[in-house]
Amino acid sequence: DIQMTQSPASLSASVGDRVTITCRANQTITGYLHWYQHKPGQAPKLLIYLASTLHTGVPSRFSGSGSGTDFTLTISSLQPEDFATYYCQQGFTTPAVSFGGGTRVEI
Amino acid sequence: EVQLLESGGRWVQPGGSLRLSCAASGFTFRNSAMSWVRRAPGKGLELVAFISGSSSTTYYADSVKGRFTISKDTSTNSLYLQMDILRAEDTAVYHCAKDLVGASIFDSWGRGTLVTVSS
Numbered sequence: 001d002i003q004m005t006q007s008p009a010s011l012s013a014s015v016g017d018r019v020t021i022t023c024r025a026n027q028t029i030t031g032y033l034h035w036y037q038h039k040p041g042q043a044p045k046l047l048i049y050l051a052s053t054l055h056t057g058v059p060s061r062f063s064g065s066g067s068g069t070d071f072t073l074t075i076s077s078l079q080p081e082d083f084a085t086y087y088c089q090q091g092f093t094t095p096a097v098s099f100g101g102g103t104r105v106e107i
Numbered sequence: 108e109v110q111l112l113e114s115g116g117r118w119v120q121p122g123g124s125l126r127l128s129c130a131a132s133g134f135t136f137r138n139s140a141m142s143w144v145r146r147a148p149g150k151g152l153e154l155v156a157f158i159s160g161s162s163s164t165t166y167y168a169d170s171v172k173g174r175f176t177i178s179k180d181t182s183t184n185s186l187y188l189q190m191d192i193l194r195a196e197d198t199a200v201y202h203c204a205k206d207l208v209g210a211s212i213f214d215s216w217g218r219g220t221l222v223t224v225s226s
Contacts, residue, residue, distance in 0.1 A: 034212055036152075043111070043216040044144075044152070044202065055214065087152050094211035095142070095157035095166040102151045 002027055002090050006100035013105060019075040021103045023088035026069070032092040033071045035064055038102075039084045047086075048073065075105075083107055109133040109215040111203050116220030123193050127220060129186040129203030134215075137181040140206035142213065143188045145199035145222075155201070156188060160209060170196070193224045 003026040013019050023033065031051040038044040046055045048064035051071060061076045075082055088100040115127040127143070143155040156177035157166040165177055176189040186203050200221050204213035 032210075036213070038146075038152075041218065043218045044204075044213070045216070046207075046212065046214045049207065049212045049214075089152070089211075089213075091211040095140075095154075095164075097154050097211045099152040099154070 001096075002029060002093055002098055004088055004090055004098050004100040006086075006088055006103050008103060009101065010104040010106060012107065013078050014107070015078055015080055017078045019078050019082075019105060021073045021086055021088075021105075023066075023071045023073070023100050024069055025071075025090055025092075028068045029090045029092035031067050032090055032094075033064075033066065034089045034091060035062075035073045036087045036089065037082075037084045038087065044087070078105070109205060111205065111215060111217035113201060113203055113217045113220040116201060116222045118223045118225065119193055120226055121194060121224055123224070125190045125193065125222060127188040127190065127201055127203075127222070129188075129217060131184045131186060131203075131205070134205065136179075136184040140209040141177075141179065141186045142204045142206065142211070143177060143186075143201055144204050144213070144216075145197075145201045146219075147196070147199040150199075153199075154211075157206075157211070158186070190222070193222075195224050198222060198224045 035048040036044045052064045112130045142157045174192045200219040202219040205215040207214040
């Protein structure tokens with residue numbers, strides 16, 4: 001099984017900050033890495049797929065990079081609506097996919 | 108607009124059964140691969156079950172294999188998850204999710220339905 005490790009588990013930031021979340025796989029997943037945003041009581045939202053492709057309607061302040069085992073989600077200027085939990089997910093072994101533990105972004 | 112609406116979650120005793128439903132609209136359901144993903148209290152997301160667009164392929168997490176069954180009804184645009192022999196560790200919010208291209212890229216999700224397994 002492919003294990004996904006996110007860091008940090010949580011972070012505190014202010015509006016306007018640049019935020020970086022990392023995700024590491026315990027074996028190569030090439031570029032099959034996707035990022036989601038989840039707010040309590042809401043449906044999770046796809047932000048970025050295949051490591052760096054912005055999903056339709058997602059603001060350009062979100063970006064993704066990486067390949068192989070190490071990946072990054074960056075929010076260039078944190079907005080009030082961005083406070084949420086972010087998950088990475090590997091799709092290399094689809095449909096046997098796995099998620100990272102999540103990163104909670106707090107004020 | 109894609110909409111996914113889960114229902115059926117409730118409290119149930121260990122060893123009991125439950126069937127979750129997901130009503131889908133706004134896309135061609137019969138062609139779409141679908142999954143159930145859950146989030147247990149204090150934990151992250153976990154894929155529970157997957158079904159291909161044609162329903163010919165299914166996949167289950169080891170934690171639910173042999174106890175849960177995923178199915179699709181294209182006549183009603185509904186996704187189901189039959190959950191049997193429920194355990195306390197199955198307590199979670201269960202989301203249905205649509206697959207973008209059948210490659211486990213979940214481009215639309217429902218808000219989820221809460222399943223509580225407790226005596």
